[in-house]
Amino acid sequence: MPSSDSGTIHIIGAGLAGLAAAVRLSGGGRKIVLYEATDHAGGRCRTYYDDLTDMLIDNGTHLVLSGNYAARAFLRTIGTEGRLHGPRDARYPFVDLATKKRWKLNFGSGFFPWWIFKKGDRVPETRTGDYLSLARLAWAPTDRALGETMSGAGMVYQRLISPFFLAALNIEPLKGSTKLVAAVIRETIAKGGRAARPLIAQEGIGKVFIDPAVKYLRKRGISIVYKCELVAMRLAKTHVAELKFSDRTVALGVHDSVILAVPAYAATRLLPELRTPSLFCPIVNVHFRANAPKSFPPMLGVINGLSQWIFSTTGKISVTISDAERATKMPRDDLARKIWQEVAALAKLPAKLPPWQIVRERRATFAATPEENAKRPGAETRWTNLFLAGDWTATGLPATLEGAIRSGNRAADLVSRNRRAAA
Numbered sequence: 001m002p003s004s005d006s007g008t009i010h011i012i013g014a015g016l017a018g019l020a021a022a023v024r025l026s027g028g029g030r031k032i033v034l035y036e037a038t039d040h041a042g043g044r045c046r047t048y049y050d051d052l053t054d055m056l057i058d059n060g061t062h063l064v065l066s067g068n069y070a071a072r073a074f075l076r077t078i079g080t081e082g083r084l085h086g087p088r089d090a091r092y093p094f095v096d097l098a099t100k101k102r103w104k105l106n107f108g109s110g111f112f113p114w115w116i117f118k119k120g121d122r123v124p125e126t127r128t129g130d131y132l133s134l135a136r137l138a139w140a141p142t143d144r145a146l147g148e149t150m151s152g153a154g155m156v157y158q159r160l161i162s163p164f165f166l167a168a169l170n171i172e173p174l175k176g177s178t179k180l181v182a183a184v185i186r187e188t189i190a191k192g193g194r195a196a197r198p199l200i201a202q203e204g205i206g207k208v209f210i211d212p213a214v215k216y217l218r219k220r221g222i223s224i225v226y227k228c229e230l231v232a233m234r235l236a237k238t239h240v241a242e243l244k245f246s247d248r249t250v251a252l253g254v255h256d257s258v259i260l261a262v263p264a265y266a267a268t269r270l271l272p273e274l275r276t277p278s279l280f281c282p283i284v285n286v287h288f289r290a291n292a293p294k295s296f297p298p299m300l301g302v303i304n305g306l307s308q309w310i311f312s313t314t315g316k317i318s319v320t321i322s323d324a325e326r327a328t329k330m331p332r333d334d335l336a337r338k339i340w341q342e343v344a345a346l347a348k349l350p351a352k353l354p355p356w357q358i359v360r361e362r363r364a365t366f367a368a369t370p371e372e373n374a375k376r377p378g379a380e381t382r383w384t385n386l387f388l389a390g391d392w393t394a395t396g397l398p399a400t401l402e403g404a405i406r407s408g409n410r411a412a413d414l415v416s417r418n419r420r421a422a423a
């Protein structure tokens with residue numbers, strides 16, 4: 001049981017960063033309370049029942065890579081790592097809608113990127129030497145836009161860099177930060193297929209990441225206060241003195257700590273002097289109630305289409321579009337019809353549109369440009385009891401589940417260290 005004088009840890013925001021911080025701190029002997037503005041946990045990572053399709057859908061199909069060690073450790077702790085599914089080898093089937101050509105990129109299953117040397121595994125019509133640009137990128141010393149270091153021409157760009165880094169950075173890769181691209185390369189494909197296997201929570205991202213985390217915390221006596229938005233903080237010179245929520249005010253004791261795990265735009269409202277990324281990119285997901293034939297892959301990369309990745313599972317086909325400015329402007333019916341045309345042609349399904357739903361997340365991630373990346377603050381602030389978490393803080397990674405979890409872990413470790421130093 002928490003002792004009465006060990007202080008309370010107030011975690012603001014029950015997205016993955018806040019949940020990860022709470023899970024990390026649970027069992028440490030201090031009282032922990034999570035406050036969440038909405039009526040559910042998960043933030044940008046959630047599963048819910050959709051009336052129109054009569055299905056459970058995710059706000060976005062979330063892909064995790066086997067090299068995402070913090071995400072996997074988080075799942076191991078809450079007992080759901082085994083509920084992520086993916087192929088044994090890091091195989092990615094692709095189709096080019098312009099040429100109708102199909103191929104499989106196979107990063108293998110080992111520790112070394114042997115795939116670069118195997119004609120049948122790497123991108124068709126490329127040679128080993130074509131991948132030198134990737135190796136150079138992985139250890140680029142300064143940050144600039146990828147377009148300043150490569151042209152965007154050639155098969156390695158079109159069939160590997162463009163689809164993978166559009167998905168990982170959620171921005172047209174030539175505008176993206178080389179440092180963020182490099183971090184993803186170093187942690188995944190540079191380590192061979194072992195770190196590049198695609199893993200998906202087929203039953204729903206919320207079912208694997210969020211609900212079990214909430215249950216894990218509840219079992220340890222940690223509650224989430226829903227519909228409780230932090231609207232202001234009273235800041236003393238050296239510390240946060242008071243938290244003002246929509247329905248209550250909490251005065252902070254000398255041993256209390258605060259982890260602010262809200263999105264960047266919410267953090268700047270609360271702390272106007274904070275410098276954070278301020279540009280965001282949308283992601284659009286289109287879900288269809290339909291069964292793909294057995295021969296259709298669970299995950300298919302699409303080049304030269306409106307669709308970018310197609311995910312199929314029993315009874316459901318979902319399409320993801322990253323950096324989806326154009327798709328957010330299209331009338332919903334048009335978008336659903338156009339995407340279904342592509343899916344139906346590829347999966348050999350009837351042209352008649354099945355029940356569908358579109359989820360547009362306008363501020364899905366911060367814009368992963370070098371300029372926005374440079375604005376990401378670290379977890380520590382000038383207030384000794386206030387720490388920041390969230391995928392937009394300086395994790396060194398793009399805005400991802402892995403980044404959000406690492407940020408929560410880091411904030412939790414700083415709170416623990418702070419407490420030890422004060423003891």
Ligand SMILES: Cc1cc2nc3c(=O)[nH]c(=O)nc-3n(C[C@H](O)[C@H](O)[C@H](O)COP(=O)(O)OP(=O)(O)OC[C@H]3O[C@@H](n4cnc5c(N)ncnc54)[C@H](O)[C@@H]3O)c2cc1C
Nearest residue numbers: 013015016017037043044060062063230390391400401404
């Ligand atoms: C459509 C989509 C697809 C994605 N696909 C992938 C993917 O394939 N792979 C991947 O790794 N990542 C993906 N991501 C990114 C991933 O979802 C995010 O990086 C991650 O969920 C961010 O978690 P977070 O805790 O940092 O922020 P959030 O999830 O935004 O959580 C912040 C929480 O704080 C709450 N809050 C806000 N203000 C307040 C306040 N004042 N008081 C109290 N609470 C407040 C919010 O309601 C929210 O619950 C995707 C994101 C989207 C939107």
